[in-house]
Amino acid sequence: MTTEDRAANRVLAKIPRKEYARLGAALEPVYLDLSQVLYEPGKAIRYVYFPLDCLISLLTSVDKRRTLEVGMVGNEGMAGMPFILGMGISGVRAIVQGRGNALRMASAPFRVEFDRNRPLRDALYRYTYALMAQISQTAACNRFHDGEARLARWLLMTRDRVKSDDFSLTHEFLAHMLGLRREGITEAAIALKELELITYTRGRIRILNVKGLMAASCTCYQAVKTVYDRAQR
Amino acid sequence: MTTEDRAANRVLAKIPRKEYARLGAALEPVYLDLSQVLYEPGKAIRYVYFPLDCLISLLTSVDKRRTLEVGMVGNEGMAGMPFILGMGISGVRAIVQGRGNALRMASAPFRVEFDRNRPLRDALYRYTYALMAQISQTAACNRFHDGEARLARWLLMTRDRVKSDDFSLTHEFLAHMLGLRREGITEAAIALKELELITYTRGRIRILNVKGLMAASCTCYQAVKTVYDRAQR
DNA sequence: ACTTGAGTGTGCGCTACCGAACATACCGAA
DNA sequence: TTCGGTATGTTCGGTAGCGCACACTCAAGT
Numbered sequence: 001m002t003t004e005d006r007a008a009n010r011v012l013a014k015i016p017r018k019e020y021a022r023l024g025a026a027l028e029p030v031y032l033d034l035s036q037v038l039y040e041p042g043k044a045i046r047y048v049y050f051p052l053d054c055l056i057s058l059l060t061s062v063d064k065r066r067t068l069e070v071g072m073v074g075n076e077g078m079a080g081m082p083f084i085l086g087m088g089i090s091g092v093r094a095i096v097q098g099r100g101n102a103l104r105m106a107s108a109p110f111r112v113e114f115d116r117n118r119p120l121r122d123a124l125y126r127y128t129y130a131l132m133a134q135i136s137q138t139a140a141c142n143r144f145h146d147g148e149a150r151l152a153r154w155l156l157m158t159r160d161r162v163k164s165d166d167f168s169l170t171h172e173f174l175a176h177m178l179g180l181r182r183e184g185i186t187e188a189a190i191a192l193k194e195l196e197l198i199t200y201t202r203g204r205i206r207i208l209n210v211k212g213l214m215a216a217s218c219t220c221y222q223a224v225k226t227v228y229d230r231a232q233r
Numbered sequence: 234m235t236t237e238d239r240a241a242n243r244v245l246a247k248i249p250r251k252e253y254a255r256l257g258a259a260l261e262p263v264y265l266d267l268s269q270v271l272y273e274p275g276k277a278i279r280y281v282y283f284p285l286d287c288l289i290s291l292l293t294s295v296d297k298r299r300t301l302e303v304g305m306v307g308n309e310g311m312a313g314m315p316f317i318l319g320m321g322i323s324g325v326r327a328i329v330q331g332r333g334n335a336l337r338m339a340s341a342p343f344r345v346e347f348d349r350n351r352p353l354r355d356a357l358y359r360y361t362y363a364l365m366a367q368i369s370q371t372a373a374c375n376r377f378h379d380g381e382a383r384l385a386r387w388l389l390m391t392r393d394r395v396k397s398d399d400f401s402l403t404h405e406f407l408a409h410m411l412g413l414r415r416e417g418i419t420e421a422a423i424a425l426k427e428l429e430l431i432t433y434t435r436g437r438i439r440i441l442n443v444k445g446l447m448a449a450s451c452t453c454y455q456a457v458k459t460v461y462d463r464a465q466r
Numbered sequence: 467a468c469t470t471g472a473g474t475g476t477g478c479g480c481t482a483c484c485g486a487a488c489a490t491a492c493c494g495a496a
Numbered sequence: 497t498t499c500g501g502t503a504t505g506t507t508c509g510g511t512a513g514c515g516c517a518c519a520c521t522c523a524a525g526t
Contacts, residue, residue, distance in 0.1 A: 060373040062453065068376050070369040081365070085358040091366040091460055125318040132314070132365060133324040136303040139372035140293040143301050143412040146482065170503065179376040184483065186504060202492060202503050220295065227324055379512065403473060417513060419474060435473050435522060 005029075006103065008052040010076045010232065011123045019119050026113060027103040032056075032096040034168065038079060039090035047104045048080030049073075054100030055161050057177060059093045067093075068142065068179040069154075070135050074098075074161025076228065077127045083107055084114060084124050097169070097177075098162045130231035134224050141220040142179055147188040150178050152217035155198065157224070159207055166206035192216060238262075239336065241285040243309045243465065244356045252352050259346060260336040265289075265329040267401065271312060272323035280337040281313030282306075287333030288394050290410060292326045301375065301412040302387075303368050305330075307394025309461065310360045316340055317347060317357050330402070330410075331395045363464035367457050374453040375412055380421040383411050385450035388431065390457070392440055399439035425449060
């Protein structure tokens with residue numbers, strides 16, 4: 001992967017060639033490994049990341065062991081949101097949920113570039129809007145819908161971002177995303193498997209029937225998707 | 234209330250006199266009544282609002298009857314966030330939760346002013362950061378903590394914003410905020426009343442013991458407060 | 467003063483999920 | 497090939513909150 005693969009990131013792809021020249025030169029390709037921690041709550045943000053084919057999760061926690069995913073960042077956006085809002089400190093934990101490539105940039109040069117690159121600003125602010133909508137809708141979903149529907153929604157959202165039907169992750173991991181116990185995930189996964197919507201083996205899960213999963217999930221999946229489409233016109 | 238009361242809004246108060254001249258002239262004082270709807274999801278934003286002593290709730294819903302408050306906007310911020318992110322459409326429903334005064338501005342002139350007023354932009358972006366943190370933390374809180382703790386947190390957050398120890402609202406209303414049934418609120422309220430932390434009569438609730446409420450609430454209250462302080466330096 | 471309706475209190479059976487403990491199955495390293 | 501650790505499956509008692517039904521009570525209007 002080189003910085004010329006920027007087309008893979010939908011924010012970067014939208015920057016006109018003229019404005020991209022300087023930005024592209026400062027972007028550095030990196031490979032992000034599973035479970036790698038990019039930000040910690042209360043800590044400084046050192047880099048911003050533009051995912052190409054990886055997936056980043058934003059997590060909030062209420063104590064050591066209970067965490068909840070509030071947002072997902074794939075190739076449609078950027079990780080490091082606080083930075084574009086003028087804050088250098090992350091409010092959430094960000095971890096790599098799907099390994100893969102990204103382009104990154106150190107925060108100091110990014111600030112300079114961000115200030116002088118209007119198309120970049122516009123695209124990122126609109127993305128922030130979509131992310132906020134995602135966070136809000138997911139919040140309601142996590143409050144009102146049961147584990148099975150939420151798991152279905154989560155798998156669909158992940159699929160949209162990694163463009164693949166199977167991914168590497170354990171029930172334990174999913175539990176942290178959905179704010180359930182590991183056993184709760186097992187139960188929900190079994191239910192979806194018996195409906196022949198998914199299959200899985202240790203540390204790996206595969207979607208078999210997208211339409212079926214949509215039916216099993218709640219309307220929150222579509223609701224978030226609609227807002228993303230609107231924000232990207 | 235006149236536009237000269239801008240000091241009551243912490244965003245406006247931060248704009249230097251020079252940059253405020255034009256902005257202030259375009260702001261219009263309005264009185265917002267209880268339960269008034271300011272935005273509907275998917276609908277255009279016609280005005281942005283700077284609360285002076287009123288309180289606005291941002292709500293997400295998963296169906297007709299189940300709603301959840303994802304954010305609160307008091308005199309520390311502004312309602313109409315999507316607008317400063319380049320979108321003219323609200324993702325949430327916004328309703329007036331505490332009656333009172335605000336300064337408002339039509340969206341078209343606001344866009345112009347926003348573009349040319351750097352201090353205003355900076356202040357609002359930082360506020361957006363705080364609001365996102367609030368939304369995220371509240372999401373986790375609503376997932377993990379029980380009704381009693383969440384009610385305590387909610388009352389404290391409201392108190393901080395309206396600067397008063399008693400407010401007008403029914404159990405029914407609180408149920409929509411916290412994503413509980415009306416009966417669930419009654420139950421939680423009774424518990425807090427028996428601890429002598431609050432009292433209430435029909436449609437009215439009063440905080441008796443702030444410290445006690447803090448103890449009864451979860452750490453989410455403090456967590457959100459910390460981020461707000463950080464964002465306002 | 468009486469009525470009416472909104473706001474609040476209470477009980478009941480039910481479901482989703484929790485915490486804990488333990489059983490089984492798989493995979494990779496020695 | 498065996499072993500050890502990690503991933504998954506299963507059970508059990510307990511709890512928060514649900515939907516529903518209904519009783520009570522306060523305040524405001526005729």
